[in-house]
Amino acid sequence: MIKMFKSQPNKHKHETFFREILDQLLLGAVFDGIDRSAPVLRWKNPDELSKLISLELPKKPQTLEEVKEFLLNVVHYSVKTGHPHFVNQLFSSLDPFGLIGQIVTDTLNPSVYTYEVAPVFTLLEMELLKEMRSIIGWEKGDGVFCPGGSFANFYGISCARYRFSPDIKEEGLSGRKLVLFTSVDAHYSVKKGTFLLGIGTKNLVLIRTDKQGRMDPTDLEMRIKESIDKDLEPFAVVATAGTTVLGAFDPILPIANICSKYRLWLHVDAAWGGGALMSQKHRWLLRGVARADSITWNPHKLLAAPQQCSVFLTKHESILQDSNSASATYLFQKDKFYDTKWDVGDKYLQCGRRADVLKLWTMWIGKGSEGLEEHVNTLFDVAKATVDEIKSRPENFKLVLTTPEFVNVCFWYIPKRLQGQENSLDYNENLHKIAPKIKERMIKEGTMMVTYQPLGTRPNFFRLVYQNSELTCHDATFFLDEIDRLGRDL
Amino acid sequence: MIKMFKSQPNKHKHETFFREILDQLLLGAVFDGIDRSAPVLRWKNPDELSKLISLELPKKPQTLEEVKEFLLNVVHYSVKTGHPHFVNQLFSSLDPFGLIGQIVTDTLNPSVYTYEVAPVFTLLEMELLKEMRSIIGWEKGDGVFCPGGSFANFYGISCARYRFSPDIKEEGLSGRKLVLFTSVDAHYSVKKGTFLLGIGTKNLVLIRTDKQGRMDPTDLEMRIKESIDKDLEPFAVVATAGTTVLGAFDPILPIANICSKYRLWLHVDAAWGGGALMSQKHRWLLRGVARADSITWNPHKLLAAPQQCSVFLTKHESILQDSNSASATYLFQKDKFYDTKWDVGDKYLQCGRRADVLKLWTMWIGKGSEGLEEHVNTLFDVAKATVDEIKSRPENFKLVLTTPEFVNVCFWYIPKRLQGQENSLDYNENLHKIAPKIKERMIKEGTMMVTYQPLGTRPNFFRLVYQNSELTCHDATFFLDEIDRLGRDL
Numbered sequence A, B: 001m002i003k004m005f006k007s008q009p010n011k012h013k014h015e016t017f018f019r020e021i022l023d024q025l026l027l028g029a030v031f032d033g034i035d036r037s038a039p040v041l042r043w044k045n046p047d048e049l050s051k052l053i054s055l056e057l058p059k060k061p062q063t064l065e066e067v068k069e070f071l072l073n074v075v076h077y078s079v080k081t082g083h084p085h086f087v088n089q090l091f092s093s094l095d096p097f098g099l100i101g102q103i104v105t106d107t108l109n110p111s112v113y114t115y116e117v118a119p120v121f122t123l124l125e126m127e128l129l130k131e132m133r134s135i136i137g138w139e140k141g142d143g144v145f146c147p148g149g150s151f152a153n154f155y156g157i158s159c160a161r162y163r164f165s166p167d168i169k170e171e172g173l174s175g176r177k178l179v180l181f182t183s184v185d186a187h188y189s190v191k192k193g194t195f196l197l198g199i200g201t202k203n204l205v206l207i208r209t210d211k212q213g214r215m216d217p218t219d220l221e222m223r224i225k226e227s228i229d230k231d232l233e234p235f236a237v238v239a240t241a242g243t244t245v246l247g248a249f250d251p252i253l254p255i256a257n258i259c260s261k262y263r264l265w266l267h268v269d270a271a272w273g274g275g276a277l278m279s280q281k282h283r284w285l286l287r288g289v290a291r292a293d294s295i296t297w298n299p300h301k302l303l304a305a306p307q308q309c310s311v312f313l314t315k316h317e318s319i320l321q322d323s324n325s326a327s328a329t330y331l332f333q334k335d336k337f338y339d340t341k342w343d344v345g346d347k348y349l350q351c352g353r354r355a356d357v358l359k360l361w362t363m364w365i366g367k368g369s370e371g372l373e374e375h376v377n378t379l380f381d382v383a384k385a386t387v388d389e390i391k392s393r394p395e396n397f398k399l400v401l402t403t404p405e406f407v408n409v410c411f412w413y414i415p416k417r418l419q420g421q422e423n424s425l426d427y428n429e430n431l432h433k434i435a436p437k438i439k440e441r442m443i444k445e446g447t448m449m450v451t452y453q454p455l456g457t458r459p460n461f462f463r464l465v466y467q468n469s470e471l472t473c474h475d476a477t478f479f480l481d482e483i484d485r486l487g488r489d490l
């Protein structure tokens, strides 16, 4: 008898189990389950869902049949983030090449720290990181796949700090007065980085943005000067290429000039916008990006790789090694028989590290860089079509930015009751309540998922964000019609 | 015609592609490919491998057939970390339940930050974290799945720092003199944490260990007093439950008493040893663990969950929220229609976050907690059998610890030439060179993978580490025989 506790698959025992679940998965989560005709989600509140999904962790093993039932139930009640009508976040889609690359990775279950344990993944990582650097415009440098863009931003700030003052690695921040700059519209991970790295939020200076949401270089220079006057230590600027909400691109060139002038590290958070570099037509949005010292780029966002696929890149060849090495001899033995430059793990902050490269690699060979370009261009086209459609329906819809630069389409839905009331005192307050109400109905019906948020003094507005190149202008019409249907009576 | 660039699977186009690859994967990486009769790896040095694996990122798409060939090649040349004779790292195995849970997760591709996007995964996480806390002995608290135990240790140090002085979140470390304590045998991530968090390595005090590799509480107290005398600010101790190399368990109770006396946060790094808590027979190794303020526990190590499955747990209910919250309104809107306590993301340092819960959950229901216990007990039994076998072969093998506490079995192999030379001056120097040579032969033959390392003044020794409950005492004999075969003539 095969014992069920054993941590090794057994063909005799598990083959049918695997095959049956894989069959159902292909149906329920890869093909039919994310067809436009299927629901995006089947909403249940936490109490209801707790009853529908068995939340018991039993003492005795369940049968294979029970385990299978449980997993299919998980599929049934989970949000289908691969559904074309899931446009709620900066990730979506279920790329076929990405998915199979991910599944192959899982069955090999590697950890990328030494060549001996992950030879293929090590080579793929090095090559892909090199290619991404060359797309940025760097001939040399280094990089690492990270568990998310937030983490990649932490690397950026940490490398900048090391460059500014290498002795901080040993001495710590006691007695230092480091100051970091980013825009008010930057991603919140920059702020979290200042907690984590011991810099402190009050030493994060938030720079003004223009109407499109782009960092104002004049304000930046003024604030840098101010902090120098106060005897503080400015050390880095985090610019954003593709802000989270508005999709704005900070003007990298003037910012880079300021960074050169004051000898500050320039980190460009292109977590969201980095994918635009794949397109000859749209890469101008990041012009000057090669001037950056380091970059965050999440292929799991615009390029629609599976979660997570996030990259930190720098043009400084030895900074990751210098700033992060701890030379643990139990793992990075120097008396190995092969050249230990291939053991990359000592350079990184993680020890065990999942291989996030194969999914992107598989997408790249399955589509070619031209296919990735076409993917990106398609997203811009659908965004443009959406903007045009919104403009053609001025009674109900109002754009937040009349000409968005990127694939974020932000707009207010104005139900009949509020039309023509723009000048009334409580207009904004009323408008602010519309999106959450529509969102509630949308989620409960499960027909699509679109997010909303306020920004600065702007009341709640919807944000469509495109990463799924399956989308067409018909989907754009669907999104607007559906919002109209759900919100008309509000 | 279906365009190949689209980020959406198409049944017509991709079904055969998926099925063929999955078939080959089951064969090559899940069943036959990790049978004892198959090689653990097919060694190629980086140059050779670069030719065998196509490292080209093409402009034009490859055919589905070519993509398939590439992926199967990746499988062929990758190390089979699920093979029973891969005992090189603190992770191994390919748990059947873990694997299928992971694959289901991938097809759903969630990010666990809001309930609306990941309802099922949110509930599963909450429940499993609660269960793990209750196994530790805590009635309340909080926790998070992390991208690795290193990251979990960073959370521990970060929470400790916040507790010590909440204003550091805003003010930063300027003007502070924080000091952290851990043992000389602690995992290197503690040191990396001091770089990252801005504390500085010189403010990490390394405490002496006894012969078994356990932290010496007397030395700890002395060093704490010393730093108080120097007007520094001791704030936390990181104890280890299961050290990386020797598998030692720091004595938590006396350490906890010292922490209480000096009001220090106690973080227990049980990344490796945490799994022993599942066993009634072996959980005494962590006695006193409920006294800790926080814990790192990697189910992907001893419990053999797929990479990565790492948990940070704390008994303090609001500390994650207090120390990490940035209240981003674009994601964590407070005007949602459901109770936003279910939107857990604001508490964490990451934004997008992979779901690492389902693989462990599936293992738990497939085996029951009793099965997990049997898994752990089996590993201890095989380790004990290995120790006994080593003792029975005293001419060739010498244990580093005569009675190891855990499933790390560390030993020297002594080839004929060195036998009886213990007193010669260059004995250690010669012995130091043996393990790397055997390792080279082992890797080139591909029959197994066992790691070696030096420790302190001890010359290189082998370390067998067990996480695969498929292993039996016959495998232990195989490991020793094989080392003997490979090293006899050295």
Ligand SMILES: Cc1ncc(COP(=O)(O)O)c(C=O)c1O
Residues within 6 Å of the ligand: A090, A147, A148, A149, A150, A151, A186, A187, A189, A240, A242, A243, A244, A269, A270, A271, A272, A298, A310, B350, B351, B352, B353
């Ligand atoms: C501009 C920007 N930077 C960084 C991030 C963080 O990326 P991740 O969610 O992978 O941590 C995001 C996430 O949306 C983002 O929009």
Ligand SMILES: Cc1ncc(COP(=O)(O)O)c(C=O)c1O
Residues within 6 Å of the ligand: A350, A351, A352, A353, B090, B147, B148, B149, B150, B151, B186, B187, B189, B240, B242, B243, B244, B269, B271, B272, B298, B310
């Ligand atoms: C004791 C200990 N703590 C922490 C870690 C780090 O865990 P991870 O590799 O998941 O970052 C390890 C890794 O081996 C370890 O042995």
